[in-house]
Amino acid sequence: MREKYIYHFNSQEEFDLFSQSNVFILPKKSKEKIKDIIYISLYDKNSKKFNLKLKGTISKILSKKIFSYNFIPSSVKDKENLKEYILSIPFPLIENFLNFTSINNIIISNEDKNEIKELIKLKKILENLILENKINLKKSENIYFTTEKSIQLIKEEAFKENIKNINYLLKNIFLCNSKENIVVENLIAIEDQKKEFPYKNLIFYGPPGTGKTTLALKESLNILKDMELSTIDDFVKEEQLEICSFHQSYSYEDFIEGLTSDSKGNFVIKNGIFKNFVLKAKNNLEKNFVIILDEINRGDISKIFGEIITLIEEDKREGEKNSLTITLPYSQEKFSIPNNLYIIGTMNNSDRSISSFDLALRRRFLFKEIEPTYDNLPIIENIDLKKLLEVMNKRIEVLYDRQHLIGQSYFLNLSSFEDLKITFIHKIIPLLQEYFLNDLEKVGLILGGIGTNSQENFFVYQENINISKLFKRGMEDFQENINILYKLNPNISTGTFLNIYE
Template sequence: MKPRIIKDKEENMKIELKTKNIMLYGAPGVGKTHNYKRLITMIENGSDEKTIFDTISKNENTDNFDSSVFKNIEKENRLEFVTFHQSYSYEDFIEGFRPQDNGNIKLEDGIFKILCDDAKINLFKSVDNKEILFNDALNLILKEKIENQENVKIDLKRNNSFYNIYDYNDKTIYFEKQNGDKSHTLSLKTLEKMYYEGTNNIINGGLAPYYNPLLEELLKLKNKSKVEKSELKNFYIVIDEINRGNISKIFGELITLIEEDKRDDYEVTLPYSKEKFKIPSNLYIIATMNSTDKSIATIDIALRRRFTFLKMEPNIDLVPDIAKELFSKLNEFITNNLGEDYQLGHSYFMQGLDLEFVKEYKIKPLLEEYFYGDDKKYKEALYILNIKE
């Protein structure tokens, strides 16, 4: 996949990163979670790949960048943050059946699928086209009659059967079957996806007979007028503690689709909804991983080869002078006995440092865990910890 050159609102040339899946990893307290904001800001500003990776790898002060860029991404709902854990599942991430307040079970999209669908719609709107937007087409069919409290009759084209749409909002279309049954609804998100992909093959069975005739009516309007091209935008999902989740269980069949050269082209059929699903090229997956976590040894090899790893290391320049000597000696001791992946991060010694409190209630318990079962090494570490400045 070749990097695309895009323009921002000021017509400045920007290079779209080839790397879409980035893993920030390192010991506790090195600023993995803190640095993802700078990383996303640099991507959004169109910095080239080398500049981004070199800057983040230095792990310098992350507060000296324009935070308004990141806040704007959040405001436009182009970013989602999720933390993986042992109970996190495919149903949380992609799609699954969920109990409702009324006792029914309903198929709901997960956080990753929702964000992918939003990114795909933006991708469609950003290219030159002569097609009317989905919301405009839907309003042409429904808005006036619904506002006048009239039903919209949709023929099912089988045995003279039909259904009536009696209301809709930004998420759901409410309809009544010919026999008076109102227990089912149509998802606006699903219908919108079918509209932009121009196909009714996204869903099979179930409610497909009710989606398809409405889709046909919408597609008749699709080429009625020319619409202005929208700005291509990036979407981001940040996965904290990614190695704590069961990757095969959470990503399922989508683990292949996240590869950069599979974006936009390869698709799978989702097992629950039977929808055809792709991952768009304007979606970035930013993940963090704690290198001291014992679960790192079991991280899925499929995940390893699909991410570009960016190591975050402790930076003594960010440690106050009062704690520099302690910081250096502890990390030298830890490196010699456990390895560099277990070093203390600089964040333990930042933000209004009360050194005695940090030593007693943050670092000491961590050392106890590090040297569990080795009293000799633990006592040696405590001796260093009790150095008086």
């Protein structure tokens, strides 16, 4: 489990230096580990308190002592209280310093940057000498070289690199006291952690297989973004994310609240999924919460939401101008919905169109259509799945409508011809049969045409029936209409797929 630590900074200058480079290097305090959470606080002279400013995660633990450099910007060198303006720059951050134009309104001049460039050259020399065990690292005052021999060796190497002011640079180098240091990265401002999004209620809709549920999960991660958590499982475990699938028998009692037996012959109030989730969000207003309602259109939405349908509106949430509170029918509790709760739904057009939704529901959600995409589809044994799916969907749109297209998800993870064949036999063809009410003639047209026998490269072929041989008598009036049967071809080859779009 991740631990949390707080570090305090007294100097605004030093705080700005580190936060602008998005990296803090700090001495270890106790048992910090990689991925632990670090809060950075800064002393406020007015309130005389340390205020939390930044939050980040430990990315590295540096077990060696860190060399730092006391840097005094040229614009403040004449100040009387010079110590207040000294910046201690750890060597790992020296290069970052060249990107700054100012720190806390102190201008970083070209002269300053030239000094840093010389220091960077010296840093490389020191790293090489340390690697070769040629210098003594025991600390002596500010300079960490204890012997004249060590200092002389460094000066000789500096001369070769044409480093200027070597005596001045060496004088201002010192060694951090701690034995271990931590590197804190991915810093975010504390006040910016809980993002506000331009919607509270969103529904992704489109044909099956277009990746609506995947998009809903991705959008959830954007809303829930947190330095401590990063995956769907993380947020589910922390109970910030709830995933619920609607179905035909799903009810208000499942979603909001209802009565249930307590096994003693009594009826007690039982909270539904949504009510429990709302209560969690109210108890943690500093975080965002997301509930995903998968296949939202499969349930009777008006009955499932009941009287709370009004409360989900953005301007009816807690703290908003027109905020509302209602009394729930079973528990008689006051109920409202907080601003930090987001509702994301998914729905297949093929099951039920948006136009069939209750108008009250439609105006409370932002609807985002997800169409099939074709660019990432593979080529399998010369079968171009991008062309294949594009042609099929154009035919479906002509013979049926654009609400019943086929999504790209059916084809994304295929790696062999056998995979493709199985997908068509067990997924694509049954889906088309469902769309066209088992009319195999139309299914055949979508899949490239109708063959005259099972040896031709078509998914569907026709078989002529001799009615007089099949039936002994009484079929004369029907013969004209039923002398052709359409059948699925069991002989599927590469040519069968190529015939769809060539």
